Ligand SMILES: Nc1ncnc2c1ncn2[C@@H]1O[C@H](COP(=O)(O)OP(=O)(O)OP(=O)(O)O)[C@@H](O)[C@H]1O
């Protein structure tokens with residue numbers, strides 16, 4: 001098998017007239033954490049469901065761990081783990097019962113299952129393991145669901161928005177677990193997220209999906225570099241005049257209108273601040289707050305899609 005664990009070619013999925021995924025090419029290598037970043041409705045979950053063989057593509061092709069998602073679905077299912085966005089854990093079951101059921105599903109003996117539950121101690125809260133899921137907090141459910149997806153030691157793990165709706169502490173715990181799985185066992189992780197910060201924090205490479213199409217891909221640093229080394233964020237009273245004045249400046253690579261300020265991409269921020277201020281002054285534009293920062297993935301997203309990512313918890 002090649003070292004590509006996920007490979008898709010013009011993968012598509014339509015639901016009637018809705019073209020949810022419109023020709024996606026992905027190449028995910030063994031051992032990497034791949035972040036699949038996009039806003040609500042971008043097509044992230046639809047791609048995940050095709051890769052884990054829950055949904056058939058309506059066009060293109062995909063292989064996972066060297067097997068075709070349509071003709072060899074069974075071969076794939078045994079070797080992957082998935083914690084889905086809409087995981088519906090049975091409220092009336094205890095944490096232990098869920099893990100035991102998952103163990104049985106993958107052919108583990110009861111003693112192997114018990115041992116595995118011990119090994120997953122960082123995700124399983126023992127004082128709560130015999131309680132009904134109905135009494136668990138959102139963070140506890142997510143971690144239990146993650147533990148369930150890991151019962152059979154999968155080589156490849158799919159996490160669909162693992163931290164959406166979690167508080168910062170629970171989010172940090174999930175991040176820690178994802179990193180440690182990847183570092184200790186070399187598990188390849190395909191993770192979808194709406195959080196730029198999360199992709200930046202965890203992913204070796206990021207693919208940005210919007211409207212069913214991949215609009216950018218690279219390491220977080222590559223993506224940030226692609227839009228210029230630094231961003232000067234400046235509040236002005238007259239955006240039109242400022243725009244014209246700045247676009248004409250040689251030190252300026254690009255000017256975008258952000259929600260509250262103009263975002264000016266430049267190669268050398270420190271050197272560019274003064275010419276930017278002088279040019280705005282000469283154009284009769286009055287400058288409010290001005291900050292210099294390195295670009296974030298949010299800037300990349302704006303650049304690629306013309307839109308800020310709208311995060312809904
Ligand atoms: N079963 C379905 N029937 C009809 N339309 C669907 C179905 N599943 C998804 N869609 C549509 O496909 C598009 C992509 O949905 P998808 O769930 O893949 O987005 P997403 O990126 O996971 O979004 P979110 O961040 O909100 O989870 C949306 O327009 C959605 O309404």
Ligand SMILES: [Mg+2]
Pocket residue numbers: 044045046085160161
């Ligand atoms: Mg989704």
